[in-house]
Amino acid sequence: MVDVLLGLQWGDEGKGKIVDYLAPDYHIVARFQGGPNAGHTLKFDGRKIVLHTVPSGIFRPDIINYIGSGVVIDPVTLARELTLVGQVMPGATGRLRISDGAHLILPTHRMLDLASEVAKGKQKIGSTLKGIGPAYMDKTGRNGLRIGDLTLPGFRARYERLRDKHLKLLKLYPEVDFDWQSEEARWLEAIDQIRQLPVVEGRYFINDALDSGQKVLAEGAQGTMLDIDYGTYPYVTSSNTVTAGCCTGLGIAPARIGRVIGVFKAYVTRVGSGPFPTELHGTAGETLRRAGNEFGATTGRPRRCGWLDLVQLKYAIMINGVTDLAMTKMDVLDGRDTIRYAEAYEIEGRRTTHFPFDAGAVPVAPVYREVAAWKQPTADLTDHTKLPEEAAAYIRLIESQTKTPIRFISTGGTRKALIVK
Ligand code: GDP
Ligand code: IMO
Ligand code: MG
Numbered sequence: 001m002v003d004v005l006l007g008l009q010w011g012d013e014g015k016g017k018i019v020d021y022l023a024p025d026y027h028i029v030a031r032f033q034g035g036p037n038a039g040h041t042l043k044f045d046g047r048k049i050v051l052h053t054v055p056s057g058i059f060r061p062d063i064i065n066y067i068g069s070g071v072v073i074d075p076v077t078l079a080r081e082l083t084l085v086g087q088v089m090p091g092a093t094g095r096l097r098i099s100d101g102a103h104l105i106l107p108t109h110r111m112l113d114l115a116s117e118v119a120k121g122k123q124k125i126g127s128t129l130k131g132i133g134p135a136y137m138d139k140t141g142r143n144g145l146r147i148g149d150l151t152l153p154g155f156r157a158r159y160e161r162l163r164d165k166h167l168k169l170l171k172l173y174p175e176v177d178f179d180w181q182s183e184e185a186r187w188l189e190a191i192d193q194i195r196q197l198p199v200v201e202g203r204y205f206i207n208d209a210l211d212s213g214q215k216v217l218a219e220g221a222q223g224t225m226l227d228i229d230y231g232t233y234p235y236v237t238s239s240n241t242v243t244a245g246c247c248t249g250l251g252i253a254p255a256r257i258g259r260v261i262g263v264f265k266a267y268v269t270r271v272g273s274g275p276f277p278t279e280l281h282g283t284a285g286e287t288l289r290r291a292g293n294e295f296g297a298t299t300g301r302p303r304r305c306g307w308l309d310l311v312q313l314k315y316a317i318m319i320n321g322v323t324d325l326a327m328t329k330m331d332v333l334d335g336r337d338t339i340r341y342a343e344a345y346e347i348e349g350r351r352t353t354h355f356p357f358d359a360g361a362v363p364v365a366p367v368y369r370e371v372a373a374w375k376q377p378t379a380d381l382t383d384h385t386k387l388p389e390e391a392a393a394y395i396r397l398i399e400s401q402t403k404t405p406i407r408f409i410s411t412g413g414t415r416k417a418l419i420v421k
Contacts, residue, residue, distance in 0.1 A: 070249020
C-alpha cells in the first residue's frame with residue numbers, strides 16, 4: 001500500500017516534520033512531484049535541516065528515500081543537499097534512489113523563470129525562481145531531459161540544443177541579470193556528482209517494492225491550493241500536488257493508494273501572489289507571522305497569514321480523499337484573545353460554501369465564527385488528555401465540520417512535539 005501525505009493549504013503546512021515522524025512505519029519514503037521550490041523543515045537532536053529535493057525520511061535508519069518520476073531535479077541543489085545530509089548523518093545518502101524518469105532543471109530554466117516573472121510585473125506569480133514552471137513546460141512540451149538521459153550517448157549535445165532554444169526564447173523577455181555561463185559550469189559539475197547516485201527504473205521500482213510487501217509513504221510538496229488543476233490558477237505551481245499526482249508521479253495504480261494524510265495549519269499561510277480569502281492585513285497578520293515565525297524555508301520571504309478557512313479545507317479534503325488529518329502549529333495560537341475560522345463566504349451578496357473558480361477576481365468576504373481561546377499553553381504537549389478544554393473543543397469542531405478525524409496534532413517544530421490520537 002502507498003499512504004500519501006500532502007499539504008491541504010498553500011504549502012508549508014509542516015509536511016516535512018510529519019513525514020520525518022512517520023517514516024519508521026514504512027520501508028520507502030517517496031517524493032512524487034515538485035522540485036526544489038519545496039522547503040521541508042526537520043528539527044531533531046537540536047538541529048534544524050531544510051530539505052528541498054531529498055525526501056524527509058532520509059534521517060531515519062534503514063528507510064529508502066526515493067525521488068520519483070514526477071519530480072523535477074536541479075542537480076546543483078541536489079548535490080548541495082547530499083553534502084549536507086552526509087554531514088548530518090554519514091552514509092545516509094546511500095539510502096537514496098532516483099527515478100530515471102525524473103526531469104532535469106537546466107540553468108536556463110531558472111533564467112526563464114526569472115525573465116517570465118519580470119515580464120509579468122505586478123501580475124507575477126511570486127515563483128520561488130527555481131525554474132519549476134519552465135522545466136515542467138519542457139516536460140509537457142516534450143523537450144525535457146531526464147535523469148535516465150544522463151548516461152545515453154549525445155547527452156551533452158541534447159543539453160546544448162535545449163539551452164540554445166532557451167536563449168532564443170529569452171529574447172522575447174526583458175533582459176535579466178543572470179550569468180548563465182557560470183551557472184552552466186556549476187551545473188555540469190553537479191551533473192557529474194549526480195551520475196554517481198543509484199538511478200532506478202522508475203516504472204518498476206515502486207511497483208516491485210509493493211509486490212514484495214513493502215510499505216510506501218508518498219511525500220507531497222507544495223499544497224492543494226497550489227495544484228496546477230485544482231489550485232488558485234494561475235497563482236499555482238506547475239505540478240499536480242493532489243493525491244492523483246501521486247499515481248502519475250510514482251507510476252502506481254489508484255487502487256494502490258491506502259490512507260491519505262492531509263496536513264493543515266491551525267491557521268493559514270501563503271507565500272507569493274494570489275487569492276487568499278481569510279488573509280489578515282496589518283498588525284493582525286503581523287502578530288500571527290511573528291508568533292508562527294512565518295518566513296519561507298526556501299526563499300526567506302515573509303508568509304502572508306490569516307485565519308483557518310473551512311471552506312478551503314473542506315474543498316482540499318474532497319479533492320484528495322483525505323482519510324486522516326494532521327493539524328500543525330496549534331501552539332502558535334497559544335495566548336491569543338480570539339481565534340476565528342471562516343465557515344462560509346459571501347460573494348456579491350450570496351452565501352456559499354464552495355471555493356470559487358476565480359477567487360482572485362471576485363470579492364470574497366469570509367463569514368467568520370469565533371471560538372473560545374485557551375489560557376494554558378499547548379506548546380510541546382504530547383498527551384491528548386493534557387490539552388486545555390478549549391483547544392480540545394477547537395479540534396472537535398474541525399473534526400465535526402470536516403467529517404474527518406484529526407489523528408496528529410503538532411505542538412512545536414521538533415520531532416517530539418506531537419500528539420498522536
Ligand atoms: P513544509 O514545507 O510543509 O514541510 O513546512 P515548512 O518546513 O516549510 O514550514 C513549517 C515550519 O513550521 C517549519 O519552520 C517547522 O519547523 C515549523 N513547524 C512545524 N510544525 C510546527 C508546530 O506544530 N509548531 C510550531 N511552532 N512550528 C512548527
Ligand atoms: P513546500 O513543499 C509554499 C509557491 C510560490 C509561488 C507559487 C509558484 O515547502 O510546501 P513555483 O516556484 O512553484 O513556480 O512557485 O507556489 N510555492 C510554495 N509555497 N511552499 C512551497 O513548497 C511552495 N512551492 C511553491 O511561492 O507562489
Ligand atoms: Mg515548505
